[in-house]
Amino acid sequence: MSDNWEVIPCANCGVRFGISSDLLRFRMKDGCTIYCPNGHTLNFKGEADKVLNELKKEIKKLTKNLETVEASRDSWEAEAQRLLQNFTDEEFLRTTTKEITKTVKSVWGHLQNE
Numbered sequence: 001m002s003d004n005w006e007v008i009p010c011a012n013c014g015v016r017f018g019i020s021s022d023l024l025r026f027r028m029k030d031g032c033t034i035y036c037p038n039g040h041t042l043n044f045k046g047e048a049d050k051v052l053n054e055l056k057k058e059i060k061k062l063t064k065n066l067e068t069v070e071a072s073r074d075s076w077e078a079e080a081q082r083l084l085q086n087f088t089d090e091e092f093l094r095t096t097t098k099e100i101t102k103t104v105k106s107v108w109g110h111l112q113n114e
């Protein structure tokens with residue numbers, strides 16, 4: 001047992017009172033009730049559950065965002081794959097051959113004009 005004390009406010013009447021840190025930590029863990037000097041009950045379990053629920057909601061939201069990002073990445077990858085497949089080797093060669101033929105014709109034309 002340490003000699004540390006926490007000063008906490010009552011959620012009902014606002015009175016601040018001291019409680020040993022060990023007892024506070026223990027009560028937060030086991031969820032049992034603490035009473036303020038005016039007799040109000042302070043239940044930390046509800047508080048912890050609220051925080052936990054909020055965190056769970058946040059995690060669910062983030063997971064959903066991640067799924068959306070991954071889905072859009074997947075669709076971009078599929079689109080890139082589709083474009084690559086459309087651009088076949090045959091097409092590439094045909095285009096290149098056309099370009100070369102044009103260049104050769106143009107050079108040939110220049111040579112004949114000289």
Ligand SMILES: [Zn+2]
Nearest residue numbers: 010013036040
């Ligand atoms: Zn109180």
